[in-house]
Amino acid sequence: MSAGIWVEQAFNFIIFAILARILGVEAFGLLAMVAAFVLFSEFLVRETISDILLTRDALSPERLNSVFWLLALLGGVLTIALYLGAGLVSKFYNEPIAGELLIGLSPTVLMISLTAVPVAILRREMKFRVLAIRAALGAAVGGVVGIGMALTGYGVWSLVGQRLAMTATNIVMAWGAVSWRPAFHASRDHMRRILHFSHRILGLRAAELAAVQSPAVIIGAMLGPVQAGYYAIAWRVIETASFLMITPLRTVAQPAFGAAARDGDQAADLLIDVMRLTGFLAFPAFAGLAVLSEPALVLLFGQKWAPAAPVLSLMSVFGMYLCAEKVQQTFCLAAGQVGRLAILSWVEVALAAAAIVVLAPYDLPAVTAGFVAVFLLIWPLKFANLGHIAKLPGPALMKQHLAPFLLSAGMALAVFGIARQLDGMSQVLRLLIGTATGIVVYCLLAALFLRDRLRLLIAMVLRKEETGPEIDPQEVSG
Known part of the structure; x- marks a missing residue:
């Protein structure tokens, strides 16, 4: 797991350094201001409700289905909310492009929500080699797309393309590594237990991300990009x-x-x-x-x-x-x-x-x-x-x-x-x-x-x- 994460972050950091030299300060400032809302939403579906699959309780098809459909619903609602709120974000920052960037990044929320259960299955089974390869390959594909777009003049949109390509690669790798597939059969009892667990962990994850993303929002609004x-x-x-x-x-x-x-x-x-x-x-x-x-x-x-x-x-x-x-x-x-x-x-x-x-x-x-x-x-x-x-x-x-x-x-x-x-x-x-x-x-x-x-x-x-x-x-x- 260490090897995979270090390779992933090495790719990410090298790509980040290259893009920082090409794009400059303002592009990263704009993306940081907008990405705060997207990352907040991603965090709510990444390792939140699916973490109930890592507790001491036994797994069952009903529990897996219940977690998957709850996450899919949450991811869909958050994606729509980001799309509808794009205009307000532009007015908040007084930057017209901010809303457009938010719309471009918003699909990653739904994409990640659909991947959380297979990732949790792999973690529970401690198949860290698969997770490591998935992370490194996603970073590499995203980097190629991002740098290619930056060199051809897409500016700040190259950062959006990088994120979308990386997330799409992660989806393909995660679903290809597990045999489980979702079904519409879900247990009401499991739904109730999951909701009891999830409202606490959602609150924790929301606070965790708000802690590191709210400074970018407030600094951007009060001190500029x-x-x-x-x-x-x-x-x-x-x-x-x-x-x-x-x-x-x-x-x-x-x-x-x-x-x-x-x-x-x-x-x-x-x-x-x-x-x-x-x-x-x-x-x-x-x-x-x-x-x-x-x-x-x-x-x-x-x-x-x-x-x-x-x-x-x-x-x-x-x-x-x-x-x-x-x-x-x-x-x-x-x-x-x-x-x-x-x-x-x-x-x-x-x-x-x-x-x-x-x-x-x-x-x-x-x-x-x-x-x-x-x-x-x-x-x-x-x-x-x-x-x-x-x-x-x-x-x-x-x-x-x-x-x-x-x-x-x-x-x-x-x-x-x-x-x-x-x-x-x-x-x-x-x-x-x-x-x-x-x-x-x-x-x-x-x-x-x-x-x-x-x-x-x-x-x-x-x-x-x-x-x-x-x-x-x-x-x-x-």
Whole structure:
């Protein structure tokens, strides 16, 4: 799964960098402003209602049919809503092309809703090789279409063509890999259970996407497409980095948590292991990115994107939060307990939106800092909720991330000192030397202070049956 996702994101990032050089800031800003509505709708049908198929409950044809038709209905309604709302979006942004772009992107919502069940079947059966090939092939086909359209003068519409081609490829691959086909026979009892589960997870997914897409909408409306473009490029880097690190682990962990619960094993032990690995791998990566944001942006996208460096540095802190929070969310989903998490997520959205509006008269870095601060302030409440579900102390779960955070901060200081000494040198050298320094420093610190996590990582990579002694809740609390 890791290999497939890394290949997919490598394709996506290379294509994104090429298109960013061809199209410029304003095109990406326009698409970010419009795509917020489409991505919000896609998220509601991607891994929402279909996640009930990954819980401990047994599958049946009636349950599969019920999930499929509910998703098809939801996808159709959302697609129509986007089409009808295109005019309002144009007026909201005062950009006539915004409505046209929204109409062009809207079919992806229905397309994704029709693919969610076969993807969930593949995940439940842990057929990750198929999912990996599907993701990589979709990215490659979409990239060819997008770059081809950009080179022939389609401008911002090349980004629309890329998205449509990628989604269509994913549909073909997913349905070709499963034998199940939908039928019209659905159970009323299953419908009732699915609706009971789905209204909570839909609320959670809506909050999750609103949290990362609402800034683009508000920034675009209050500061214009150029500032929205700078925010979009910084978020894209964070999104890609977090996707590379956490998505393979999250994708495998959710059905694994469910399988552990079905088999009567201690899913909490697996949660502790996954949390330890997440902080160990993600925190130093984002700490290094925070320090080396300017050379990274200039090297990847060109000098015109350098003003986004302060935003990327601040968003790197959000990247740490995002990776760790995804693990928490995955465990709650597998346990079928997402009600409190959804409420906390909507509190984050409301407070973050208010912070953005209040700080918008200042500048984009101030807006970003306020946005990130809100999520960090709410985070302890999410740990408390996770502890309640896992029957472990919330503060003890928070401590799992303390050591990697402190070591990552120490590594970042070392990289910052080296980077200061390299002022005046080329951005490529600054990035290479800074990255090498960060890797060496963190590996040395990990060898001294986090040997248990190194052993855990090696054990999981080598697929050993035993990854270490079982975790006692009392030991964790100590």
